[in-house]
Amino acid sequence: MIERIRQIARESIEAKRAFFEANAEAVARAAEMVIASVRAGGKVLVFGNGGSAADAQHIAAELVNRLNYDHPPIPAIALTTDTSILTSIGNDSSFDNVFERQVRALGRKGDVALAISTSGNSPNVLRAVEAARKLGITTIALTGRDGGKLATLAELALVVNADSTQRIQETHITIAHILCELVEDALYGKPL
Secondary structure, eight states: OHHHHHHHHHHHHHHHHHHHHHHHHHHHHHHHHHHHHHHTTOOEEEEOSTHHHHHHHHHHHHHHTOSSSOOSOOOEEETTOOHHHHHHHHHHTOGGGHHHHHHHHHOOTTOEEEEEESSSOOHHHHHHHHHHHHTTOEEEEEEETTOHHHHHHSSEEEEEOOSOHHHHHHHHHHHHHHHHHHHHHHHHOOOO
8 A cells, every 4th residue: 555655646647847947838828818808807717627727716715815926816716616506507508508508608718717627528518618718718728648639629728648547647737836926926926
């Protein structure tokens, strides 16, 4: 069991190392996209399924509340949290529409849609990104493996080239923490 723990930790570290060596510039670009949107009065819409839904909520909380220090809230909404909306759309039309309808209702040109899917092929995430693009919303994807359809649909795709969902998700939340920290620092400066 001890060796398995060490093996899992090594795999997690390696997934992150490989991603950031190849994609640091893309993460910086994602931060710049969010910063530009918020400075212009936009907001961040975050969504995904399962563990990615939890990550969406985590990211929105870091922006709205704080990460490293107190500052005015950064507008962000996790589209994974309103059970009445999610279940009514899922029941009345299709689960494939649960994020797309919310993007159409809440999103505005100049906002950022941050779509999370480890496979890159979740139909409800893809539909939401398609809707966002039609509205003039900037689209950023956190995805994995080969990126799936999401990598070609989003304006910027941050693809974690790993096969394990766990390693992909672990890297996604690291990307998210870095993204939130860069946004926080750019908008409000580091405290003295």
